[in-house]
Amino acid sequence: xxxxxAQQTASxxxxxxxxxxxxxxxxQSVFDAAVAADERIEPRDWMPDAYRATLVRxxxxxxHSEIIGMQPEANWITRAPSLRRKAILMAKxxxxxxxxxxxxxxxxxxxxxxxxxxxxxxxxxxKYSSIFNYPTLTWADVGAxxxxxxxxxxxxxxxxxxxxxxxxxxxxxxxxxEESFHQRQGYELLLALSxxxxxxxxxxxxxxxxxWWPSLMMFGPPDDESAHSAQSMAWKIKRHSNDELRQxxxxxxxxxxxSLGLTLPDPDLRWNEERGHHDFGPIDWTEFREVLKGxxxxxxxxxxxxxxxxxxGAWVREAAAAHAAKHIGETGATRA
Amino acid sequence: MSTxxxxxxxxxxxxxxxxxxxxGDDALVLSHRLGEWAGHAPVLEEEVALANIALDLLGQARVxxxxxxxxxxxxxxxxxxxxxxxxxxxxxxxxxAHTIVRQLYFSTYQHLLYAxxxxxxxPFAPLAAKAVKEVAYHRDHAEQWTxxxxxxxxxxxxxxxxxxxxxxxxxxxxxxxxxxxEVDGKRMETAWLASVGEILRRATLSVPEGxxxxxxxxxxxxQGLHTESFGRMLAEMQHLHRSHPGASW
Amino acid sequence: MTNTDWPLWEVFVRSRRxxxxxxxxxxxxxDAELALRNARDLYTRRGEGVSxxxxxxxxITASSPDEKDPFFEPSADKPYRHPTFYEIPEGVKHL
Numbered sequence: 001x002x003x004x005x006a007q008q009t010a011s012x013x014x015x016x017x018x019x020x021x022x023x024x025x026x027x028q029s030v031f032d033a034a035v036a037a038d039e040r041i042e043p044r045d046w047m048p049d050a051y052r053a054t055l056v057r058x059x060x061x062x063x064h065s066e067i068i069g070m071q072p073e074a075n076w077i078t079r080a081p082s083l084r085r086k087a088i089l090m091a092k093x094x095x096x097x098x099x100x101x102x103x104x105x106x107x108x109x110x111x112x113x114x115x116x117x118x119x120x121x122x123x124x125x126x127k128y129s130s131i132f133n134y135p136t137l138t139w140a141d142v143g144a145x146x147x148x149x150x151x152x153x154x155x156x157x158x159x160x161x162x163x164x165x166x167x168x169x170x171x172x173x174x175x176x177x178e179e180s181f182h183q184r185q186g187y188e189l190l191l192a193l194s195x196x197x198x199x200x201x202x203x204x205x206x207x208x209x210x211x212w213w214p215s216l217m218m219f220g221p222p223d224d225e226s227a228h229s230a231q232s233m234a235w236k237i238k239r240h241s242n243d244e245l246r247q248x249x250x251x252x253x254x255x256x257x258x259s260l261g262l263t264l265p266d267p268d269l270r271w272n273e274e275r276g277h278h279d280f281g282p283i284d285w286t287e288f289r290e291v292l293k294g295x296x297x298x299x300x301x302x303x304x305x306x307x308x309x310x311x312x313g314a315w316v317r318e319a320a321a322a323h324a325a326k327h328i329g330e331t332g333a334t335r336a
Numbered sequence: 337m338s339t340x341x342x343x344x345x346x347x348x349x350x351x352x353x354x355x356x357x358x359x360g361d362d363a364l365v366l367s368h369r370l371g372e373w374a375g376h377a378p379v380l381e382e383e384v385a386l387a388n389i390a391l392d393l394l395g396q397a398r399v400x401x402x403x404x405x406x407x408x409x410x411x412x413x414x415x416x417x418x419x420x421x422x423x424x425x426x427x428x429x430x431x432x433a434h435t436i437v438r439q440l441y442f443s444t445y446q447h448l449l450y451a452x453x454x455x456x457x458x459p460f461a462p463l464a465a466k467a468v469k470e471v472a473y474h475r476d477h478a479e480q481w482t483x484x485x486x487x488x489x490x491x492x493x494x495x496x497x498x499x500x501x502x503x504x505x506x507x508x509x510x511x512x513x514x515x516x517x518e519v520d521g522k523r524m525e526t527a528w529l530a531s532v533g534e535i536l537r538r539a540t541l542s543v544p545e546g547x548x549x550x551x552x553x554x555x556x557x558x559q560g561l562h563t564e565s566f567g568r569m570l571a572e573m574q575h576l577h578r579s580h581p582g583a584s585w
Numbered sequence: 586m587t588n589t590d591w592p593l594w595e596v597f598v599r600s601r602r603x604x605x606x607x608x609x610x611x612x613x614x615x616d617a618e619l620a621l622r623n624a625r626d627l628y629t630r631r632g633e634g635v636s637x638x639x640x641x642x643x644x645i646t647a648s649s650p651d652e653k654d655p656f657f658e659p660s661a662d663k664p665y666r667h668p669t670f671y672e673i674p675e676g677v678k679h680l
Contacts, residue, residue: 045650067380074374081577082408082585083364083401086371087394093374094387098627101380105611108593114613139576171610178631189585197583305375313378315495316432319488320615321590326487327616379591381612381623388626480619 035236040166043109051235054228055165056112057126058237063103064121064128068302070096072136073145081139088185089142095182099175106167122307130288131218133296140193140200140207146186148208148215148253154183155249156219164236187256194261201261208257209265216280217288219246250278351403351459352516354420357410358558359449359460359517360400361421364411365566366442367393368573369429378432385477389439392470399463412577416560416567423557424506426566433485433495437503439478444531445510445524447471452519460517479535486539493540500536501544508548512558592641594620596628599636606638614639 027046034041041047074093080086104114120126131149136142157179160172193204220226220242232238240248250269257264268281290296370390377383401407424442429435450471453464485492511525533543556562577585591613597606609628614620620639628634648656664670673680 042650044647070375070383077371077374078368078572079576081412081580081583083394083398083411085585087391087398090371090374090387090391090394094384094391094630097377097380097383097387098630101384101612101627102610104380108611113593174610192585196585197580199580200583309376309378312376313382313432315489315491316378316382316485317591317615319492320484320619322492323484323488324616325590379613381614381619381627384630385623385626388630477622480622484615484619 035164038164038236040169041164042166050231051237052110054232054235054237055168056107056110058232059103059107059110059168060112060117060120060126061128063100063107063117064126065132066096066100066103067121068128068132068306070100071302071305072132072134072298073142075136076139076142079139080142085189092146092182092185095178099178102171102174103168106165106171109167118310122303122310124294124303127292128302129218130291130296131214132302133291133298134210134214135297137210138203138207140190140203141211143186143189143193143204144207144211146182146184147190147256148186148211149218150179150182150186151253152215152218152249154179155245155252159239159245162236162239168237187260190260190262204260205262208262212265213283213287214291216246216250216283217285219243219249221285221288247277250280254278353404355460355514355516356400356404358420358514360397360404360410361419362425362442362446363393363400364397365419365421365569366425366438367391367397368569369425369427369438370435372429373435386435389474389477392467392474396463396467396470408577412574416562416570418560419562419566419570420558420560421562422506422509423563423566424503424509426557426562426569427503427506428565430499430502431495432481433492433499434502436478436481436485437496437499439474440482440532440535441503441507441510443471443474443478444528445507447475448524448527448531449517449519452524453517456518458518482535482539482541486536486541496539496541500541501546504544504546505549509557514558591615592643594624594639595642595645596620596624597638597640598624598628598634600633601635606636609633611642 028048031041031045031047031051034045041051070093073089073096077086077089077093080089104117107117108114117126121128131152136145154176157172157176161169161176163169163172190204190208193200195201220229223229223241223243226242229238229241233241253264254269254271266281268279270279272279291299294300367390370386370393373386373390374383377386397411398407401410404410422442424438427434427438447468450464450468453460454468455461482496486496487493507528510528511521513521536543592615593611594614594617595611596609598609599606609624612620612623612627614623617639621637624637624639625634629637
């Protein structure tokens with residue numbers, strides 16, 4: 001992709017990274033002071049290479065997750081059991097495409113074009129959230145994804161609205177605002193099933209049983225094993241530790257499950273008066289690592305579909321570019 | 337019982353049920369087809385665009401079907417022969433060119449239809465007044481893409497020609513009279529041919545010369561006769577709902 | 586030719602009449618007209634706007650952070666440009 005470089009040049013005016021000409025230490029201290037003062041770092045500010053690389057990696061992974069995350073839910077659009085649910089689900093999957101776009105935009109401000117990022121996704125060099133490598137086997141899975149997966153994502157994302165990198169923080173503000181309906185619709189969907197026929201109730205319980213543990217894994221490995229956490233916290237890209245957020249999520253979910261009339265599949269789950277938190281059972285990190293490595297139930301399927309959509313769309317993107325090249329300067333749009 | 341969030345304002349004249357079902361089925365079926373694109377669009381921006389159109393159509397379908405009865409009963413519990421949609425809208429997505437041409441043919445028709453219904457002041461006027469704005473955008477979307485794909489690359493041009501030809505024979509049905517829809521079909525057809533013809537010419541595509549109806553299936557969608565792929569589409573759409581009789585969702 | 590020829594556009598949205606256009610984000614499009622439509626679909630699907638501008642990202646000239654001091658600091662020591670600089674006797678109204 002020779003064009004990533006071209007794109008970077010094209011966007012230099014607005015976003016171009018400032019090269020560290022001269023004294024890097026002086027730049028570094030300005031950067032450190034800004035982060036310490038809780039100021040935002042903006043695209044054209046000098047920033048350490050590692051900070052830039054960490055952000056690109058994290059924002060790209062986040063964007064990829066939105067795009068791959070469309071698949072398990074889109075799987076049920078054509079089978080949604082009522083027209084109301086169908087409209088909600090379509091709007092939700094559409095939002096995920098939109099959120100992917102906001103995030104790719106944020107990544108582009110760091111000088112990495114979307115094509116380069118998509119290329120890395122398609123070739124397996126960048127990851128997306130492992131949770132989307134689990135299958136949606138029944139309609140209730142749409143509800144469980146909304147309640148648990150989006151719930152975990154929101155717990156992770158709300159602190160990102162205060163992330164030190166301005167464009168990422170602004171994208172997250174927009175995303176969190178729009179996502180507030182995602183979790184609620186999932187909860188409402190499960191509630192309808194839980195209160196429905198015995199078959200529907202069983203369907204809901206089965207979905208929660210399958211999605212609970214993978215949702216807890218979404219917060220990433222335990223703090224003492226997390227490779228990037230400490231540096232990200234220092235840079236204020238990350239504001240809370242994995243374990244802290246995971247605990248917060250468990251504490252939120254327990255009473256919500258009760259109101260749903262569903263149980264969480266953890267015999268060790270109980271309130272700990274002393275800690276003021278719920279204790280919960282051990283997470284199967286072997287499964288987590290296996291899915292991460294590519295051995296989850298849907299890894300192959302998800303990436304194959306993504307590549308196929310991209311490849312089959314190539315002629316469309318080429319045609320539009322060719323048309324634009326032929327008709328340059330003919331636009332009818334006006335200033336308003 | 338399910339009711340859409342937006343219901344049309346009550347009007348003095350009674351709703352012609354057959355017409356509400358025919359127009360509602362058009363919107364329902366096309367929305368379903370567009371929904372199949374989710375996760376498969378050629379570029380991310382187009383995921384958002386196609387979903388917007390699908391959601392507009394689903395909204396129209398819910399209002400129209402609710403005028404005729406319970407929207408979910410009508411969508412999920414009718415047999416194939418009871419659907420009154422045009423055969424055009426049930427055609428599979430094909431490649432992006434097929435989808436765009438289907439959009440161009442249908443949204444041009446729907447725009448003319450709703451503009452006339454909105455102006456006519458009949459029972460569909462309130463719905464049509466809102467929908468005509470949505471449909472104007474759908475038509476514009478189809479036009480923009482027809483121009484780019486028709487006059488893009490050699491490959492996109494060839495794909496568009498194929499799509500225009502393949503779907504042409506489903507366009508005669510658009511102007512068959514529908515009981516309870518008070519529009520001048522002949523005048524609409526002339527306007528449709530002019531509008532579509534002009535866009536195809538600007539897109540360097542030729543207007544197909546073949547017949548505008550099949551030898552056997554002329555006008556059949558509105559009478560409940562559909563094409564092969566429609567049964568499969570309905571099976572998928574209705575399966576879950578029918579597996580749990582009487583359940584609420 | 587590859588798909589990467591779709592350039593980047595910056596999107597500005599007027600959220601309602603009486604307000605100015607504000608930067609909303611960016612997107613890719615092959616040309617200005619599709620950029621405008623993509624912006625409509627992406628940035629105003631919850632009724633966030635009444636008017637949209639799209640600008641090729643490459644057309645924006647930005648001030649450099651290196652010029653921050655010469656650009657912006659000189660304006661910080663001109664307090665007489667602000668109304669609070671002036672002392673007015675108590676009781677004087679409409680001033």
